Amino acid sequence: MSEEMPDFSNVESGSSSTAAVIYEVKPGDSLSKIAKAHYGNANDWNRIFEANKDILKDPDKIYPGQKLKIPPK
Amino acid sequence: MAKLRVVLVLAALVLGLAGCKKESPTQPPAAVPPPGSQAQTPAEGVVSVVNISLGKALGPDKKVAAATDTFAKGDTIYAVVETTGSGKAPLKAKWTYHRGDKTAPVSEDSKTISASGPTATEFHVSKPDGWPLGDYQVEILLNDKSVGTKKFVVK
Numbered sequence: 319m320s321e322e323m324p325d326f327s328n329v330e331s332g333s334s335s336t337a338a339v340i341y342e343v344k345p346g347d348s349l350s351k352i353a354k355a356h357y358g359n360a361n362d363w364n365r366i367f368e369a370n371k372d373i374l375k376d377p378d379k380i381y382p383g384q385k386l387k388i389p390p391k
Numbered sequence: 392m393a394k395l396r397v398v399l400v401l402a403a404l405v406l407g408l409a410g411c412k413k414e415s416p417t418q419p420p421a422a423v424p425p426p427g428s429q430a431q432t433p434a435e436g437v438v439s440v441v442n443i444s445l446g447k448a449l450g451p452d453k454k455v456a457a458a459t460d461t462f463a464k465g466d467t468i469y470a471v472v473e474t475t476g477s478g479k480a481p482l483k484a485k486w487t488y489h490r491g492d493k494t495a496p497v498s499e500d501s502k503t504i505s506a507s508g509p510t511a512t513e514f515h516v517s518k519p520d521g522w523p524l525g526d527y528q529v530e531i532l533l534n535d536k537s538v539g540t541k542k543f544v545v546k
Contacts, residue, residue, distance in 0.1 A: 323495040324488060324523035331498040333484070335512035336453050340479060340503040387505055 336390055338369070343384040349377050356388050365389055438480035438506050440538040442473040443531050453511040460543040464521035470514045470529045470541060477507045483532040484514035490525055497527065 341352060349363035357365070367377045369387045374380065446455025446469050447462065455471050462468055470484055482504060486497035498516050514529070522545040530540045 321490075323490065323493060324525075326488065326495060326497045326518070328520065329486075329498045329516055329518050331486075331500045331514070331516045333500050333502045333512065333514045334453065335502060335504050335510060337474075337504040337506045337510035337512065340505055 334391065338390060339388045341386050341388050343380050343382050343386060345382045347380060347382070349380060352386070352388070357391055437478045438474050438476040438504075438533070440472055440531065440533055441475050442471075443529075443539045443541055444471050444473075445469065445529070445541050445543055446471070449513055453513050460541070462522065462543060462545050464524070464545060466522070466545075467515055467517040468522075468527075468529075468543070470531070472512045472514070472531050474504070474506055474510050474512070474533075475508070478505075480504050480506060481534055482512055483535070485530045485532065486516055486527065487530070488523065488525060488527050 339356070341356070343352075349366050350360040353362040353366055354360040356362075363377065366386060366388055367374060369389050373384065373386075380386070444455045444458045445460055446458050447466050448456045449469055449471070450456045453471065454473070455469055468486075472482055472484075474480065474482075480503065481501060483499065483501040485499050488495040488497050500514050502512060502514075504510060504512055524545050526542065526544055528540055528542045531538050
């Protein structure tokens with residue numbers, strides 16, 4: 319009888335970088351939601367907006383598939 | 392007759408000046424394209440991985456505080472990937488568990504960075520109920536190509 323391999327389904331993972339990170343917008347995303355996920359604070363949405371002013375004209379209008387530059391923390 | 396000559400000479404001068412003016416606007420557009428096309432060139436594919444290290448904690452520079460390949464059951468395990476160069480670079484960390492010739496996937500995480508010089512990117516994993524004892528490894532991929540593997544043990 320072969321021994322079963324351990325269960326790793328509850329492993330938690332994450333990542334961060336000293337470089338800006340490229341994030342692809344998913345359905346239902348907002349700048350606040352992305353800021354909360356990357357910085358831990360939804361109020362930091364303006365940092366993402368400022369870094370992407372070349373492609374974003376309105377912070378309330380982001381679209382799935384858009385690639386946003388997320389400045390490091 | 393003299394008046395007609397004066398008028399003709401003046402007309403020739405005016406036409407000549409007008410001819411000179413028309414030529415100047417055609418020059419600047421020819422000079423515009425090169426800067427634009429150059430800006431695109433260094434954007435992709437010039438990032439390379441220079442070091443991969445493992446540790447239990449990170450310093451403020453996102454590098455491991457003390458490199459190790461031995462961990463305890465309750466540790467958070469950090470893999471730090473240092474790169475040089477600039478441009479967009481998709482990095483991936485594949486964590487696996489090994490027992491004999493068997494392998495079990497532990498976790499996989501990816502991050503696309505936009506580098507403009509040396510960077511440190513960390514990937515970390517933890518397990519709330521503790522890591523099973525044994526042998527593990529993390530493989531780092533850049534542009535979906537393996538650039539290094541680090542083995543470690545939990546005991």
